[in-house]
Amino acid sequence: MKNVDLTKGKVMSVLLALALPIMGSSLLQFAYNLVDMLWIGHLGSNAVASIGTSSFFTSLGYSINALIIIGTGIKVSHSIGRNDPEGVKEYIHVGMTLNVIIGVIYAIILIVFGRSFISFLKLNDAGIENDAYLYLVWSAPMLFFAFFNNLFSRIFASLGNTKSALNISAIGIIVNIVLDPVLIYIFDWGIVGAAIATLVANVIMFVMYLNIGKGFFKFTLKKNIDFIKMKEIVRLGTPIAFQRILFTLINIMLAKLIASFGASAVAAQKIGVQIESVTYMVTGGLNGAVASFIGQNYGAKKYQRIQKGYQAAIGVGCIYAALSSVVFWGFPEQLAGLFVKEWDTITITASYLRIIGYSQVFNAMEMVTNGLLTGIGEPKIPSYVSVIFTALRLPMAYVCVVYLGVEGIWWSITLSTILKGSVLVSIYLVKIKKQLISNLI
Numbered sequence: 001m002k003n004v005d006l007t008k009g010k011v012m013s014v015l016l017a018l019a020l021p022i023m024g025s026s027l028l029q030f031a032y033n034l035v036d037m038l039w040i041g042h043l044g045s046n047a048v049a050s051i052g053t054s055s056f057f058t059s060l061g062y063s064i065n066a067l068i069i070i071g072t073g074i075k076v077s078h079s080i081g082r083n084d085p086e087g088v089k090e091y092i093h094v095g096m097t098l099n100v101i102i103g104v105i106y107a108i109i110l111i112v113f114g115r116s117f118i119s120f121l122k123l124n125d126a127g128i129e130n131d132a133y134l135y136l137v138w139s140a141p142m143l144f145f146a147f148f149n150n151l152f153s154r155i156f157a158s159l160g161n162t163k164s165a166l167n168i169s170a171i172g173i174i175v176n177i178v179l180d181p182v183l184i185y186i187f188d189w190g191i192v193g194a195a196i197a198t199l200v201a202n203v204i205m206f207v208m209y210l211n212i213g214k215g216f217f218k219f220t221l222k223k224n225i226d227f228i229k230m231k232e233i234v235r236l237g238t239p240i241a242f243q244r245i246l247f248t249l250i251n252i253m254l255a256k257l258i259a260s261f262g263a264s265a266v267a268a269q270k271i272g273v274q275i276e277s278v279t280y281m282v283t284g285g286l287n288g289a290v291a292s293f294i295g296q297n298y299g300a301k302k303y304q305r306i307q308k309g310y311q312a313a314i315g316v317g318c319i320y321a322a323l324s325s326v327v328f329w330g331f332p333e334q335l336a337g338l339f340v341k342e343w344d345t346i347t348i349t350a351s352y353l354r355i356i357g358y359s360q361v362f363n364a365m366e367m368v369t370n371g372l373l374t375g376i377g378e379p380k381i382p383s384y385v386s387v388i389f390t391a392l393r394l395p396m397a398y399v400c401v402v403y404l405g406v407e408g409i410w411w412s413i414t415l416s417t418i419l420k421g422s423v424l425v426s427i428y429l430v431k432i433k434k435q436l437i438s439n440l441i
Contacts, residue, residue: 081299294375
């Protein structure tokens with residue numbers, strides 16, 4: 001496998017060539033999530049609530065894993081920009097070493113303390129809590145492989161090779177889609193069947209990544225670990241990881257508040273997030289593409305190209321996000337009705353989509369600017385912004401629910417996203433843009 005030079009060619013063409021496979025992978029993941037939720041939805045709102053509950057703790061694992069993914073991705077991109085192939089391989093090896101350590105420890109924590117985590121949310125339904133724990137137990141080994149798959153995908157993006165990641169993702173998702181109905185209904189394993197299907201798919205993807213990236217993905221315990229490079233990865237990854245961990249912890253606290261409105265509210269939030277991911281599949285793709293594109297160009301000191309790339313990406317992201325908002329406002333009940341038949345769950349989901357629609361453009365602004373700042377090696381800036389305004393969700397939610405009920409929680413999420421997007425773009429305009437221009441002089 002060869003890396004692709006992102007410092008040459010037309011900016012929009014290079015960005016799209018890099019972003020489209022990432023978006024395609026996200027689209028496939030969205031399609032899988034859609035099908036998976038449809039199958040689970042037929043088991044009823046309680047089943048959706050069980051998976052929604054356990055997903056907060058799998059999300060926490062992904063947030064911790066960002067420590068490795070972000071730091072490794074930045075250093076690999078910069079090494080490529082400096083034409084340092086040995087540095088690329090060293091950073092990848094260190095990243096894989098860290099992944100083994102975190103993957104094993106977190107899997108053990110979920111299995112041992114999973115019931116306590118679930119009971120913390122106080123769902124007041126023994127059946128839902130038991131199913132949520134079973135799903136979490138089977139998700140523990142899945143996360144080990146998923147951590148590696150996410151790291152490999154980010155490294156592929158840093159190398160400019162997003163097409164291979166798309167192909168691997170496509171195969172994994174197809175396997176998952178095929179296994180879901182078989183294990184859930186034919187084998188009658190319910191939500192455990194869904195978890196096992198995801199585990200099998202991630203193992204297959206893991207093997208494929210190792211095969212295609214065998215020139216880069218070589219891990220051995222006999223090789224000495226470069227602790228200086230490990231420190232660099234951890235230093236760069238910590239701000240984003242802390243941001244995402246805090247984000248997940250706040251979501252867990254919000255979930256506890258949502259649970260006070262009943263299982264229908266928990267299920268509605270899970271369904272709403274899945275539908276909302278139709279926006280993230282593009283903004284997230286742009287985030288990864290911008291981080292890799294700007295990482296290489298920053299390493300090559302092509303500052304004007306960085307500005308052009310950022311402007312092109314934020315334009316595409318905002319237009320798409322605006323279209324998503326129109327859909328959320330126009331057809332919320334129809335979208336929710338695809339997943340469940342209980343009218344109370346549909347009503348709550350529709351209110352979530354209508355309110356969250358106001359923040360989609362600002363989410364695009366946040367994601368693209370986050371990619372820019374990550375690419376130039378300044379992930380602490382979006383981390384600080386996210387920490388401050390995401391933390392505001394809790395006090396805003398507790399105040400708003402007094403007057404608006406569960407919709408107060410949706411408004412707290414929307415308002416914090418609007419603030420984050422606005423502040424990050426302002427930081428770019430006031431500080432980062434001037435720095436890039438001064439480097440040209």
